[in-house]
Every structure is written in C-alpha cells, then in structure tokens.
Amino acid sequence: MPIHYPNGKPYQAKAQSSREPVNYGGRGMTLEDELNQSNQYYRQTQQAVVYKKPTPLQIVKVDYPARSQAVIREAYFKTPSTTDYNGVYRGYYLDFDAKETKNKRSFPLKNFHAHQIAHLTACLAQGGICFALIRFVSLERLFIYPASDLKRCWDEAQNAGRKSIPLSEIEAHGIELHPKLQPLIPYLEGVDQLIQMKRGNHHA
Numbered sequence: 001m002p003i004h005y006p007n008g009k010p011y012q013a014k015a016q017s018s019r020e021p022v023n024y025g026g027r028g029m030t031l032e033d034e035l036n037q038s039n040q041y042y043r044q045t046q047q048a049v050v051y052k053k054p055t056p057l058q059i060v061k062v063d064y065p066a067r068s069q070a071v072i073r074e075a076y077f078k079t080p081s082t083t084d085y086n087g088v089y090r091g092y093y094l095d096f097d098a099k100e101t102k103n104k105r106s107f108p109l110k111n112f113h114a115h116q117i118a119h120l121t122a123c124l125a126q127g128g129i130c131f132a133l134i135r136f137v138s139l140e141r142l143f144i145y146p147a148s149d150l151k152r153c154w155d156e157a158q159n160a161g162r163k164s165i166p167l168s169e170i171e172a173h174g175i176e177l178h179p180k181l182q183p184l185i186p187y188l189e190g191v192d193q194l195i196q197m198k199r200g201n202h203h204a
Contacts, residue, residue: 029184031098031135035085038183042089048188050087050094082119089191093128095120096147100135106164107134109157117154120147129194133177133187134170143174144190 029037035052042048061074083097097120099111112132120130130147145165153165175190 031100031133032084034179034184035098035133035187038185038187039085039087041183042188048087048089048094050085050089052085053083083116089129089188090195092191092195093123093126094191095123095128095130096133096144098133098135100137102137103164104136104138104167106166107136107170108164109154110163112150112154117151121151124148124151129191129198131190131194133185134174136167142177142179142185143170144177144187144194145170145174146194149173 032052039048039050039052042050059072059074061072063071063073065071083095085098086093086095088094097112097116099107101107101111123130124147132145132147132150133142134145135142149169150165153161153169157163175193177185177187177190180186
C-alpha cells in the first residue's frame with residue numbers, strides 16, 4: 001500500500017534489520033516495544049499517563065474484496081509527524097522521541113527532522129519536559145538527552161557545525177538509564193532529574 005507525505009512524496013518504510021534483536025537488559029525487544037510496555041506499567045501503577053502518538057492518515061483508496069473486509073490501498077500522511085510520545089507526569093507535560101543508532105561514538109542528527117526540533121522547542125517554551133531517548137545499539141546504552149541541548153546541537157549543525165552529537169556530549173549533558181524488570185525503561189527516573197533541574201533554574 002503506497003503511503004505519501006503531505007508534499008506528495010512516497011513514504012519509504014525503514015528496512016527491517018537482519019541482525020538479531022538487541023539484548024538490552026536480556027529481553028531482545030525493540031525500543032518501541034520496551035517503551036510501550038513501560039508506559040503501560042506507568043499507567044497501571046498510576047505514576048504517569050503517556051502514550052505513543054497515532055500517525056494521522058488520509059485514506060484515499062480502499063478495496064472491498066469481501067463484505068466484511070476492507071483493504072486500504074493508498075493513503076497519505078495528513079501532517080508531518082512530530083514526536084513519538086507525549087503525556088502528563090506530576091503535573092508536567094511530557095513530549096519526547098525515541099531514536100537508535102549503531103554508531104559507537106556519536107549520534108547522527110539526520111535522525112531528527114526540522115519540524116520535530118521546532119515542535120520540541122515550542123513545547124519547551126510552554127514549560128513542557130521535552131527530551132530524546134537515544135539508544136546506542138552496539139554499546140547497549142540508553143540516555144535521556146534534554147531537548148534544549150538537542151536544539152543547541154541542531155542549531156550548531158545548521159551553522160556549519162558538526163552533523164552529529166558526540167557520545168561524550170550526551171554523557172555530559174544526558175542522563176543514562178539502566179533497564180529494570182518493571183518498568184523495562186525507567187525513564188521517569190531521568191524525568192525526575194529534568195524536573196529538578198527545571199526547578200533549580202527557576203530559583204536561580
């Protein structure tokens with residue numbers, strides 16, 4: 001089924017990797033699976049309400065091979081996607097994206113798009129807690145990286161700066177997460193630190 005971006009260009013699905021799933025914390029799950037299960041755990045324990053955002057599609061062609069069956073043949077993205085996840089925690093609006101890289105020393109900024117950076121910046125301006133969850137696949141390391149630092153690196157890249165974020169930069173300004181049984185990705189522990197930093201900046 002062909003799906004198109006708002007500008008009419010066809011959407012190319014990411015090719016499935018032939019490598020074995022990452023054994024992050026001994027589970028062999030995708031980052032999205034781990035986040036979805038973590039969010040479910042947070043909702044069930046009434047700690048936070050966070051969901052993966054649905055992708056809005058405009059369906060333009062549907063076939064009905066049987067009365068009880070409809071097959072979508074063609075669709076378009078209604079708007080460019082922003083970030084993957086949003087919700088509320090301790091009275092704060094959360095907005096974040098999850099990305100992976102096989103690189104060992106840096107994270108390529110090409111994994112983000114201008115409209116995603118603009119969206120995170122707008123949410124920050126409204127007092128939201130915004131960040132990227134960045135996984136270094138081969139290192140089996142996962143970080144929360146504040147959106148404010150991501151914006152700074154993005155702006156530098158647009159002004160002839162480097163096109164990636166060094167691991168050392170992410171280690172210095174990010175918060176490393178360590179897997180647990182419940183939740184699989186305890187990202188709210190990192191969010192707590194972001195909230196503390198936010199409050200500290202307000203009192204400074």
